[in-house]
Each structure stands twice: as C-alpha cells, then as structure tokens.
Amino acid sequence: MIRKTLLHAILVAMLVFAVAGCGGSKESENPTTGEQVKETFSWSCSGQYRPFNYYDEGNNLTGFDVEIGKALAEKMGLEPTPVTAPWDSLINGLQAKRYDAILGSMTITEDRKQQVDFSDPYYVSGGQLFVYKESGIKSVADLKKDTKIGVLTTSTYDEEARKYSQNIINYSSDETALRDLDAGRLQAVITDRFVGKLAIDETGLKNIEMVGDLLFVEEIGIAFRQEDDTLREKVNNALKEIKQDGTYLEISKKYFDQDISK
Amino acid sequence: MHFLSDLITYGPFFFKAMQVTVLLTAASITIGMAIGLLFALLKISKRKLFNRIADIYIGLIRGTPLIVQLFFVYFGLAEIVDFGQFWSASIALAVHSGAYIAEIFRAGIQSIDRGQMEAARSLGMSYPLAMRRIILPQAFKRVIPPLGNQFIIGLKDSSLAAFIAMDELFHLAQRFAASTFRSMEFYAMGGLYYLFLITIFTLAVNALERRLKVDEI
Numbered sequence: 001m002i003r004k005t006l007l008h009a010i011l012v013a014m015l016v017f018a019v020a021g022c023g024g025s026k027e028s029e030n031p032t033t034g035e036q037v038k039e040t041f042s043w044s045c046s047g048q049y050r051p052f053n054y055y056d057e058g059n060n061l062t063g064f065d066v067e068i069g070k071a072l073a074e075k076m077g078l079e080p081t082p083v084t085a086p087w088d089s090l091i092n093g094l095q096a097k098r099y100d101a102i103l104g105s106m107t108i109t110e111d112r113k114q115q116v117d118f119s120d121p122y123y124v125s126g127g128q129l130f131v132y133k134e135s136g137i138k139s140v141a142d143l144k145k146d147t148k149i150g151v152l153t154t155s156t157y158d159e160e161a162r163k164y165s166q167n168i169i170n171y172s173s174d175e176t177a178l179r180d181l182d183a184g185r186l187q188a189v190i191t192d193r194f195v196g197k198l199a200i201d202e203t204g205l206k207n208i209e210m211v212g213d214l215l216f217v218e219e220i221g222i223a224f225r226q227e228d229d230t231l232r233e234k235v236n237n238a239l240k241e242i243k244q245d246g247t248y249l250e251i252s253k254k255y256f257d258q259d260i261s262k
Numbered sequence: 263m264h265f266l267s268d269l270i271t272y273g274p275f276f277f278k279a280m281q282v283t284v285l286l287t288a289a290s291i292t293i294g295m296a297i298g299l300l301f302a303l304l305k306i307s308k309r310k311l312f313n314r315i316a317d318i319y320i321g322l323i324r325g326t327p328l329i330v331q332l333f334f335v336y337f338g339l340a341e342i343v344d345f346g347q348f349w350s351a352s353i354a355l356a357v358h359s360g361a362y363i364a365e366i367f368r369a370g371i372q373s374i375d376r377g378q379m380e381a382a383r384s385l386g387m388s389y390p391l392a393m394r395r396i397i398l399p400q401a402f403k404r405v406i407p408p409l410g411n412q413f414i415i416g417l418k419d420s421s422l423a424a425f426i427a428m429d430e431l432f433h434l435a436q437r438f439a440a441s442t443f444r445s446m447e448f449y450a451m452g453g454l455y456y457l458f459l460i461t462i463f464t465l466a467v468n469a470l471e472r473r474l475k476v477d478e479i
Contacts, residue, residue, distance in 0.1 A: 047427070048440035055437045059275040084437075085427045089337065096340040175440040203443035 040081045041073040043222070044093055045104025047084035048173040051198050051255050052105040064255045068122060069103045071247045075238035087172065088154050091115055094225060101235070102223040105192070107156045117228070118221035119235050123252075123260040126214035127157050128193035130178070130200075132207055135187040139212040140164060143188065150177035150186040157190040160215055175199075182207045190215065194256060265447050272438065272451065279434040280455050286348065286430060287417045290355035294416065297356060298363025303393070305368050316364065323361035329422055331358055336426045351423040359416045366412060370405035371397055403474050410467035414460055421456075431455050 045053040045065055053063040066082050073080035082103075085093045090102050094116060108118045131137040137147070143164040151157040153170040161168050171177040174191050181189045182205040189196070193214060199205050224232045242248045243261065252260050305316040323331070332354040335345070345353060374397050382392035424433035435452030439445040 047437055050441045054441035056441070057271065059272075059434075059438075083427075086425060089426075092337050096337065096344065098340075098344075173440055175443060175445075179443065179445060199443060205443060 039079050041069070041076060041078040041101070042081035042083060042099040043069050043101040043103040044083050044085045044090055044099045045102070046087040046090070046173065048087070048175055049105055049195060050175075050203075051194060052192075053082075053084075064123075064251060064260075065103050065105055067251045067254075068242075068248070071242045071251065072103075072235055072238045075241050076234055087152065091223070094223060097225070100224070100228070100231060105220055106223055107218040108221040109156060112223070115226075116223040117226050117232055118223055119232055120239060121219035121221050122239060123220050124217060124262055125192050125194060125220060125260065126217045127160050127190050128196055128214055129211050130181060130189045130191065130196045130208050131211055132181055132184055132187055133209055134184070134207070137188060137211065140215065148185075148187045150180055150189045152177065152191065156216075156218055157192075161190050178205060178208065181205075194260075264444070265450070268447055269451060272448075275434060275438075276431065276451060276455055279429055279431045280459065282428070283417070283420055283430045283455075284459065286351055286355070286420045286423060286428075287413075289348075289352040290359060290420065291413055291416055293352065293356035294359035294363050297360030298367050301360065301364035302367035302371060305364065306371060320361045320364060323358055328354070328358045328419055329425060332422055332426065347423075347426060347428050351420070351426065351428055355416060355420060355423075358419070359412060362412050362415075363409065366405050366408045367401065369408075370401035373404055374400050406467065406471050406474070410464070413467075414463065417459060417463070418456060 045061075047053055047055060047061055049063070049065075051063055053061065053065040056062050061082050061084065069082055070080045081099075083099055085098070087104075090104060090106070091112070093099060094102055102116070103122075106112070106118075108121065112118075129137075129140055129143075137143065143149070145165055146167050147165045148167045148169060149161045149165050150169045150171055151161045152174050153172060158168065158170065169177075169180075169186060171180075174189075174195055177186070177189050177191065178196065178199045180186050184207065189208075193210070196208070196210060200208055200210065222232075222235060224235075239248075248261060249259055252258065301316045301319055304312040305320075307313060332351065335354040335357075336347070336350040339345070339350075344350075378396055378400070379392055382396045383389070387395065420430060421432035423430050424436055427433060431452050435448040439448040442448070
C-alpha cells in the first residue's frame, strides 16, 4: 500500500510541476524574462565590474553605471530596472529583447556598432597597464612576445594586449584576472584605469602596481537595439539634462572624486 | 578572519539564494523524472521506432555538455520561445538529468524478474496496468540509491545557471567575490551551503530506503 501511495504522490507532483511549467513563464515578474512593460527602462550590466557596476554588502546592484541609469530613467519618467547578465552574452540578451539597453561600461567600437547602436558617450576612460610588482615591467616597452597578459574576454583590452604579446589569457571577469595577477600567475593585466586602481586601493591586492600612462582613451556608451532609435534619442536627451543640472557631476564625484565625462 | 562575521552578514542573502537553488533543483528533478520514466518505457518498448527515439535523445544529451544545452535553451531557443531565466534553467537541467534517469529507470525495470510481468498478464492485467501496479513499484525501490545519486549531481549542476546570471548560490558567491576581491571566503561559503543541502538530502534518502525495506517481508 505504501508503495502505491508513494508512486501516486510522485505522479501527482510531476503533474503539478508540468502544469506549473507551462504557466510559469507568463506569470513571472522577473524583468529578464522578456516581458516588456513600457513604463520601465531596463538595462543590463555584468554586475562584476566594481566600481562601475557591482553588488554591495546589502546585495544591491550599485555603482556608477547603475546610478547613472537610475538618474536617466528618472529624467525620462520611467521605472529603472537594472538587471545583470554575463559580460560575454550582454549583446545576445539585448537582441533577444531581455532588456532595453546595455548600460555596463561598454566601450564604443566599430565592431560592436555592427550589432548595436550606441548613445553619446557617458564617460571617458582608458586602458591601463597593471603589473605584478616583481615582474620588473616598468612600461609597455618592457612587454615581450611571451609576456603573460590577462584580459577580459571580448574587451577592448584584449585587442590592445594582442599588440604586445602572443601569450594572452582570457578571463570572464576583471576580478579573476586581477586576482591571478596578484598571485603572480600573470605578469600583467590591461584593464580600465579606475577598475584596477580601486582593486589596489580598496580591496587589498598588494602585489600589483599601475605603470605608465593610459594606453589609449576610450569612450563608453549605452548600447541599444538598432531599431530602437526613439529610445536612444530619449536617453541622449536625458543624458544632456543630467549633465546640465549637476546630477551627473554629483555621481561622478561620489565614485571618482572627479568628472569622468571628458 | 572575516569569515565568521561574513557568514552572519551575508547569511540572509545566501539563504535566499539557497532557496532558489532548491526550487530550481526540485523543478528540474520532477520534470526530469517524468522525462526519464517516459524514455525508459520507450527504450524497453517492443516497437523499434520508440527504441530509436529514446536512443537518439539519450545519445544526444549524454554526448553534449550541460552548459551547451543550457546556452541552447536560454539563448538559442529565445529567438523562438523565451521561457525566462528560471524555466530555461529548469528545462535544460531536466532534459539533461532525464537522459541519465531514463537509464536508471530502465535498469531498474529490467532488473525485475520477467516472471512478474508474465504472472500479471496471465491474471488478465493489461500491459500498462501490470507496469503500473506490479513492475514500477518494485523497480522504484531498487532505483532509489542511483536516483539519489543523480539528484545530488543535479543539485550541484544547478550551479551552472550562474552562467546565465541566475541568482542561485554559486552566482551569489561569484558576485560577492567580484566586488570584494575575497574569492576564497565567498566560494567557501557557497560550498558550505551546498554541503548542508546535500547532507540533509542524503539523510532523507537513507530514511526512505530504510522505510521501504521494512515494508518488504
């Protein structure tokens, strides 16, 4: 008897889940499910790129990008809905309409313009060389063909690093690359100057130093689907407004003690 | 070390992510069992076409990595039908574990003495009725240990949902590791929660096994 009841219980459970499975996708409130409610401005970032986008101690998504996104949404009168997705599938997710934009420190490049349209730049930064202290590397001139350089995969830093070395190691986040540099498994890392600097100043990576000037300057934009011109224009206008009314400067100063818009 | 105070500070977040992991695993295992049972029956069927279908499914799934299947459901299928994060992950995990569960069920069913089916049929039971009343209940008892094993693997496999940025245990550990640059502490913390879940589950399976043994005299 027990066996029979058990079997029945399992069959019923299967049925319940199967039914729930059919209805689930429609009822879900998750903003990444692709359900588009027009009063929201949803954007995506990796969530692993401190200080631009990361989770704080309260497990809230925050950072420069996130606050800029919220300020933009407020200007447009829309509900801000930031979500995260893995860095190398951000553009995939945008095209699959899981969110309206990518506001996650994405550099404007010709390659990416083939797939997405960018807003006006919302900040300017650049690639910077970070080295393991004992490596003896003092500038890019010391980089050799076999220097082990770590970079974020499919990033502008990846392209830059390939100019100097053939020994490139790709990472899925900057955090893992910088940690490996700190452990001496890499000789150098090329990444955003602010990201690397923060890792040294605030997160206790002791064996890393920043060397030389910016390797290149880059403009960072918000990416949209190519057919979404209206939203892109709206965001460009909102960006101008927050720059004029001082909101932008306030956020920039909070994270970097300076205006990073130029 | 920060570790003990971190356990308390970040506890509530890990607890919530643990619930997501449990839900994801429960959904995928339940659907996976249904898939597994279906394909086990197809595989032992006398019809060649059914056998062929089961072979193709099992071969395809066991021959490709789970991460590929997950990306296929989440990114590939999204062009046609978007199941959303939770159900994409559940479906991918269910379809994956279903192939293994099918083989477990098949082995269980085939381990039951042929005479049982013959006796049931000669009593006038139809094939489906004999399967449901006589064969499956006996087979189910035998497959509990390998099934329990498969569930543990499924629970740990759910961590791959981190690659579609789902808020489960491993991804939570990953995101705190990224913002604090203290990877070891956070991965260790995530590991502890998995260990906790699997220990509880193992105890439950053991209890179930004992209980069913008493029933058999």
